[in-house]
Amino acid sequence: MEARILWADDEIDLLKPHILFLEQKGYEIDTVNNGSEAVDMAASKHYDIIFLDENMPGLNGLETLAQIKANNQSVPVIMITKSEEEYIMEEAIGGQISDYLIKPVNPNQILLSLKKNLDTKDLVSQKNTHDYQVEFRQIGMRLNDRLDVHEWSDIYRKLVQWEIKLEASSDEGMKEIFTMQKKEANTQFCRFIDNNYTDWIQGSMDGPLMSHELLKARVFDAVKKEPVYLIVIDNLRYDQWVVLQPLVSEFFNIEQEEIFYSILPTATQYARNAIFAGLMPLEIEKKYPQFWKNESDEGGKNMFEEDLLRANLKRNNINVKMSYNKVVKLDFAKRLVDKFNELDKNDLNVIVYNFVDMLSHARTEMEVIKELADDEAAYRSLTKTWFNHSPLKEIFKKIAEKGIKTFLTTDHGTIRVENAVKIVGDKHTNTNLRYKVGKNLSFNEKEVFVAEKPSDIKLPQENVSSTFVFAKDADFFAYPNNFNYYVNYYKDTFQHGGVSLEEVLIPFVTLKAK
Incomplete structure (x- = not known):
C-alpha cells in the first residue's frame, strides 16, 4: 500500500x-x-x-x-x-x-x-545512495594518488558532504561502506602528515596555510581597511560548520570558505596560542617567555591570548583599537550581547567562544550528554541546536545589522576515538589522550607520529630527552596499568590533540553582511 x-x-x-x-x-x-x-x-x-x-x-x-x-x-x-x-x-x-x-x-x-x-525522503535517499556509489569509486582512486594539501582539503569536503547526506539514508550497508572509506582516507592522511609535516614547519617544502600564519594571511589586511570581527569557536570541526552555515546565512553571505591546517598538537594550548601570536609555540616561548607555559607549568595555558594578539599586531605595524572577549559562561555571553554597542568603538573585535569544546568534554564525563550526542550525526545536531538558541547567534545578528566584515574560524577539530594504543611514560607525562610529551616514552612507532626532537616542528622542549608523540586516526593513548578501564571509559569519546582529518583540517570563513 x-x-x-x-x-x-x-x-x-x-x-x-x-x-x-x-x-x-x-x-x-x-x-x-x-x-x-x-x-x-x-x-x-x-x-x-x-x-x-x-x-x-x-x-x-x-x-x-x-x-x-x-x-x-x-x-x-x-x-x-x-x-x-x-x-x-x-x-x-x-x-x-x-x-x-x-x-x-x-x-x-x-x-x-x-x-x-x-516519498521525498525515500527518493532522496535512493539518489544519494546511487550518487555516492559513483563518488565512492572516484574518491577511492584519488586516495591512491599523491595528493597535495589542497587536494586533501577537497577530499575531506567531499567526505563531509556525503556523511551528512547519507546520515538520513535507510541504507545501512552504504553507511558502513562510507565509514570504511572515511577510515581509509584518515589512514592515508595520517601517512601524508607523517611524511610532510616536519618539512612544512621547517620551510623546506611548500605547505598549507597553518595556524600561526592565519591572521597575517587572512585578517590583517582587512583590519587596515575597515572594522572587523574575528569569532573563534573553540573545537569546531568542519562538519559542524557545514550544519551551522544555514543559520549563519540568515544574516551573512558566505564570501569565502576555506580549510586551513591546524598545527600539532591539535590542542588549544598550542593551536590557539599560535593563531593569536602568529608564531609557532617554540617561537612564542623564546620571544615571549612571560606568555608561554609548558605542560608541567602551573596555571592555565591560554591566559595570554590577548597579549599575544596585541604583540602580533604591533610586529605587523597595525595600530588599531581592539577588544578581546573570551566566552566561557552563558551569563558573560548575555552581557556581551547587552553591551554590544560599546564594541562599535573598536577597529578589531575578537570573540573566543568555548562552548563546543566544553560540549566534547561534557560528553566524556556525563552520561546524559553522551546519550544526546550518541554518534557523529547527533553531535552535529546538538551543536546546531546550541547555536540556534545561543547568545552567539544574537551576536551574529547584531554584527550583520551593523554591516561589519566578519571572520569565523576555530583552533582545531576533534575526533571520536575508538582504538586504545599502549604507551608508557613517567608521572610527569601529560594527560592528553591524543598526544604525549615526556621523557623516555615507550610506544609502538608504527602506531604514532613522533617528533623525537620537538624543535624540528617548533615545539618547546622542557628536557633534553623530551619527545612528542601523536596518536593517529581514531586511536587514543592508554597506559598498560588499568588499560581496560581506560579503554572502556574513553572509547567512543571526542578527543583532540592528534592527527586526523577531523582535527587538522578546519574552517576559516569570510562573511559579508546581507
Missing part, C-alpha cells in the same frame, strides 16, 4: 477519474464532500496526507485546515482551489499547508504532489 489519503471536496463525484488513477497506483483513498466530515474522519483515522478543497459550503477549506491541524499538527495537507487570490494563499500557507494546487488539476499533478510530500 502506497499511502492512505483523505480527499475533501464538495464536487468529489467529479473527481472519480482522479481517484481511480491514484487507486491504480496503489493509494487507498477515503472521500468526503464537506469540511465537517473531513475533520471527523481525520480525527478518527490515520491519514498519510489530506487533500482539501478551499471553497466548500459550511466549513470552508481554511477553516477545515485549522481544525484538522488543531488535532494533528504533523499531517501533510494539500490545498486545492479555483482562486489565485494572494490572501487565500497567504492564509493557507500560514496554516502550514504542504502544497498548493490550482483547479483544474490533472492526475499527474496530484501524483507529483504526493511523491513530493510523501
